[in-house]
Amino acid sequence: MGLVIVLLIAAAIVWWWLAHRDGPPLPVGYSGPSSIVTARAEEYPAADSTLYFGQSTAGASQENHEQQEGEVRAVWLSYLDLEPMLTGKSQEEFTKNCGEAMDNMKQMGINTVIAQVRPFCDALYPSQYFPWSAYCTGVQGVSPGYDPLEILVREAHSRGLKLEAWVNPFRVRAANNSKPLSQQNPAGQWLEASDDAAVEYQGAIYLNPGRQKARELIINGIREIADNYEVDGIHFDDYFYPSPDESFDAAAYSDYQDGGGELTLAQWRRQNVGELVHGVHEALAQCERKILFGVSPQGNMKNNLNSQYIDIQAWIDAGDIDYLCPQIYYGFENESAPYQTVVQEFSSMVRDSGVKLYVGLAPYKLGQEDKWAGEDGKEEWKTSQSLLARQIQAAREQTGYGGFALFRYGSLFTPGEQVSGQVQSEIQAMKQLF
16 A cells, blocks of 8 residues: 555656646746747847857857858948058058958958948049049149058958949038039039039038939949959948928039920939949940949938939839948847838848848947947947847848948057947947857
8 A cells, every 4th residue: 555655656756747837837828928039039139148148159159151052241331441551551561451451350250341442432442533532642643652442451361351443423522521623523523614514412421323424434434343353242331312492403404404305303313323323233244244233222222212313223123233231330238220111121022033132240349338229229339249140140140141341440459448348348249149
């Protein structure tokens, strides 16, 4: 009898353990929180403990490497980054500075450098169309005595990095810049001749997208780079129309209407930018080797369409660009433009098109309050140690994803002292994805 009781008790214990080893029994019909957790994880990818808390990542890193073969991992090297490396420096000094920058990016796992070689209707290379950039010597139109773009290409390629030439299409001079334009600057020549192929607007100067000669100048400049340098791509940023203001190009639009044009002002402006993009595509298609062409618009689709007058979907449908790199400078908790939602919107644009989606990310925001993100999102960038890595992870799940770009070099490798520790944590988190 005693043995029977012992066996019954043992059986009860085993039953209880089996029933409770994965938690208490659930009521009939209860599906649990898995659907909520899954949805939340897709909206805000969780920081994996092996990724951010120093545990072994060998297996995860190998899996990431295999899954992301061919992923573009880019950094924007802007004129702000190039200025201390280049301005007033000898060829030897610039070569050394350039090599150190390339080494920094290579060691991080970056494979593509997007170098700003034509920032203000001027050039970091000898050009028959544009004067020497002021960022070479401090004065626009003065040669540094060597070719910075040639050095950038050589230093990148010698390390196995790709080098894309970043061109600012229409900007000539910012409103806060009072430095004179070179006599060789075509925009200055047009302004002096009262030719509205260049427009002075609110203290800044722009090439006029509504004038064919301005568009042809940009296209000829792209062809010049493609013919003379072994660049891997041509990259446009988001400087197209500066404003919806009708006065900006009123004369050009009036000429269009006088010639029988029936498009609205907005439609006509989008057509002008579209003709530029198509012209660049055609120029690059004539090259013997493949040179990628991509554009980096703002992350705000309404602004793109109705303020800068760029019809991205039309470019994609026409096959005029190889990749789209929207500046998705938002956090997951941004109230008006949450990162996940914006990435999905751009992903839907490239779906089934063959155009790759690169996501533009914002390390420059680290340590700062994001005052436009709303109450829930304004603190997101201030203390995060892995936000950029989680954004990359989220983007990898999207249709058409091809890579990411980080703005900008200085924000990653020469950050302010107050954010340097946070930046290093973010870099380490990203490196474990590569």
